[in-house]
Amino acid sequence: MDSEELRRVVDGRWADVRAEVRRQVPPEWSLPVGDLDRDSHRAVVLERARALAAGGLPSRGFETAYGGQDDIGGSLTFFEMLGLVDLNLMVKAGVQWGLFGGALQALGTERHHRRYLAPMMSLELPGCFAMTETGHGSDVQSLRTTATYDAATQEFVVHTPDDEARKDYIGNAARDGRVAVVFAQLVTHGEQHGVHALVVPLRDESGRLCPGVRIEDCGHKGGLNGVDNGRIWFDSVRVPREALLDRYGSVAPDGTYSSPIESGSARFFTMLGALVRGRVSVGGAAAGSAKAALAIAVTYAGTRTQFAPPGSSDEVTVLDYLAHQRKLLPRLATTYALHFAQAELTCDLHDVQTGGTDDDARQRELESRAAGLKAVSTWHATSTIQTCREACGGAGFLSANRLTQLKADSDVFTTFEGDNTVLLQLVAKSMLTSYRDHFGELDTRGTVRFLADQVVETVLERTSARGIVDRLAGVAPGRDDVATPLDRDWQVSLFSWREEHVVAGLARRLRRAGRDGDAVDAFEAVNRAQEHMLRAATAHVHRLVLEAFVAAVADCRDLATAALLGRVCDLYALSEVESDRGWFLEHGRLTPATSKAVTRAVDDLCRELRPHAAALVDGLGIPREWLAAEMTAGTERRA
């Protein structure tokens, strides 16, 4: 098996950025911090960020006119790669060049770009993204900081009415930030126009706080202590009219508000949508941390031995135990799957955002996909790193072996850039909207069949270019009577059918609740369907992930690599089916016999892939010297 080809497929379109990160990042950046105190840790992270700035990669995603390269995909790949190394650095970089820089770029206009982009890219101007408040994290629309226009002085007065409205958890705030993009309720002529963003200075060049600004350190956290999160209060801080990032809403000198988007709600979601890259980065970096953890745990499991079988003196390598394979290999397969989904999302986002077209539906789809993939990838990272720690036993608990720090640092990824549970509900809502747009009042049976046909069409369309259209020609949903778990068509049809069935059921349920509105109130009706919504979103994301994986397999030039990757895809698909077999059985989509056959197939695939485990780890493209030195040293000792 040619591991080079595997890595080529994994590296994908921005292989040059991956190579550049591998070249620029010294191995010691991946070392855990252990006892390092918080202040020193922050200093180290800032220093690394400065080294990155000097290396030029952070400017990839910004306008060429100001020193960038207009390479959005390259920029996202850069953040993703940092997830393999040090999540503190990834978050520090993400705050500066993702959130702060991204907000300037996406919400600002030319005067802001001219003034801020260059020093932002070079890190001469460290900045914050001050959105979240203590009282409102998920519900951004209800933020309570105000920016009130004073026509007399042509200034905005930025104010924190009370402690619940203080900006909270703001990266770069406690130590390094000089300015902040502050999200606040815009008020002019006594009228509220919803949440807008303004550039507000926090500290002068010497680091002294500006008048009216109060900042408090968030204190010690469960991880990411190299990032200086802080709380910010504004006491009637005045900024000039030009501080407003006015791409989607502006205030004339006399205080007249105008916006290219009529509806306040549409404007709000357009502004948030413009910030979609942050979510993509977080999902990618989380997947990166899962890759690093698996590389460590799989490598260790391939060398660690324990217990000799009766009658033998040779102890068994722990990765030869089925239970150990079961812990690691399906997660490795899912990690590959999420990698390809992330790569596809990165490509699509790049093409849409650099294509110059203003395809609104396409943009909405990307936002929904980014939200869903962020949720699934970050939860996957949390549970995978945890399992890797346990699979490495006591060695996994030693900080030197990276796993506990990966766990601690990645933990909050399920929360920030959108709480996962909230994000999945957004995905479900967007599914319902497009469902309604497409099917209106079709009866259920017709709807499901029509939608199913359409999904099959989509799959055919997406894969035909890659030459596997023939394999998919026979796909049609229906009850299975024979056990065919390794049939890719069958796997795809299961994923599609689940998605269609769940969303159709959800639509029916909510429509019914709307009709029978008397029995329970509207909130309660939607609340009772909440788990149903989460299930719809998850099913949707997994269908997209499987499709991306299928496409990646088809993209392999080398037959042996394609065959191996195909087996990995089987393992992802079947372990996902296995974990949700209760639902498939309930809905008559799996017979008990086939369900058991799926479990046996997962066992068989684990055994079949066991000899390729090391190659699959190599394929992830993590330099060996970034992995835990102590445990990979064990490799040489025992191999």
Next chain:
Amino acid sequence: MDSEELRRVVDGRWADVRAEVRRQVPPEWSLPVGDLDRDSHRAVVLERARALAAGGLPSRGFETAYGGQDDIGGSLTFFEMLGLVDLNLMVKAGVQWGLFGGALQALGTERHHRRYLAPMMSLELPGCFAMTETGHGSDVQSLRTTATYDAATQEFVVHTPDDEARKDYIGNAARDGRVAVVFAQLVTHGEQHGVHALVVPLRDESGRLCPGVRIEDCGHKGGLNGVDNGRIWFDSVRVPREALLDRYGSVAPDGTYSSPIESGSARFFTMLGALVRGRVSVGGAAAGSAKAALAIAVTYAGTRTQFAPPGSSDEVTVLDYLAHQRKLLPRLATTYALHFAQAELTCDLHDVQTGGTDDDARQRELESRAAGLKAVSTWHATSTIQTCREACGGAGFLSANRLTQLKADSDVFTTFEGDNTVLLQLVAKSMLTSYRDHFGELDTRGTVRFLADQVVETVLERTSARGIVDRLAGVAPGRDDVATPLDRDWQVSLFSWREEHVVAGLARRLRRAGRDGDAVDAFEAVNRAQEHMLRAATAHVHRLVLEAFVAAVADCRDLATAALLGRVCDLYALSEVESDRGWFLEHGRLTPATSKAVTRAVDDLCRELRPHAAALVDGLGIPREWLAAEMTAGTERRA
């Protein structure tokens, strides 16, 4: 609802110990350490352990003759309570008074008790339990440290042959330990007699290492940094013949070996079995950490609001969202269930070990139960604390709010005192042994029916004394045709049927593999059944847990409390059935309609228990001032 009565039931038989711990432990002991450096942290933990020693609770479990109280249940309850406060302290105490003291007590004889028990209890003599080696953690029987008897000097020579045989992860070793109970292969007259334990001095009174002893700090860990874990090498260290803890094997002055237990393997397992209390403590403390996490997360969720429903300005309390209830309330129910199972195990262990009877079968059953409950409780703690962190969003990630430290400190509980996966296999093996002993070569159908009847008998027997025999009279396994999820008999019958079916299938499978030995080798045959074994053990543990919960409900004097606790028991039982419904459906034990009814019942129970969430948290008996100050302060602010 009388919350006092709930707490009475939860406090149980050793309510006095719980009250005493609540009285002795100052609230600041539960504060997270945050930035505290490792050395200071260790000093703080040692100081707290000294305060506990002065308070007298640690001596509870030891012989009255040496200043103890022969109160094994009280001792286990003491360790369990420390899990609510500070896991560093719990582990430090567990090493000293559980492992080190327990080994002296259980493996030593009168001369050891006379010499060591008093200074061990008072902490004048801090000690280690030096079992695990770098190369062998789970497979203790293969340890490679040697203790070779030298008849000429009447000494044992304790020696570490190489780095793989160094003692590793030994608590109290890096800083405080003065002696260690060292587990080593005993050799006399050139013959190996298996693993035995000896008392070996590590440091003199001034803290200087003894000659031939080398100790290295394990370094920074993912948690528990207040515990001084170290690695120990012995370079031909000589200790007198009397250093051997000789209850189960002794060496005469001339080097003749003798033991009351003929078989080396039986001796080994008897010695390990004598140390069962350690596992019970770890399971109890892990459940304690889950209680603390849930108390924090449920309290916060009852006050935190986010998003107003359309048409309203009142934001919804997050615990009113079904998805949030789904995260926390089934885990709260399972925590109650595990608490009662732990309490029952504690009672039974106390009664057996203080009863003076030498009931071997009873002891084996307790060891198996302790192993299984340790695995299930520690995994429950890991996933529950993780979920609580996420449920508290960013606030959950602030160290001040305890959750991240609870997560970090409890993490290794799934590994130490027996890796969970290994422990569950021990449980399965003991199930197979008793299965074979009972049923020999009965045909399958007869076996299952017979076993089923027996389990029903057992349930009847265990619960009849508590007056609910009538309710259970109709229990009989069989296919369900009607949806009766709230019927306790039905729940019990499902749990029992699952256990019986899985163990019978496993026995059949292994018997078949034994017959068809040619196809795959013996190791591979057992290896392929590994997941089946884990399933059998888990099903067994959950059946025991449900029975313990049923008994506890029956034990409530107050009708309202019994009703509430009964609903909590329903939620535990049904969420367990729901999570395993794939298996029940595959085996025809749930119809799709009933399976869906179970899911609806879990939803309904969440809604029904929501108003009682605060009372259920109070029932856990954690002083409010031990909880995260910042988040429970929020309670008063918003209530």
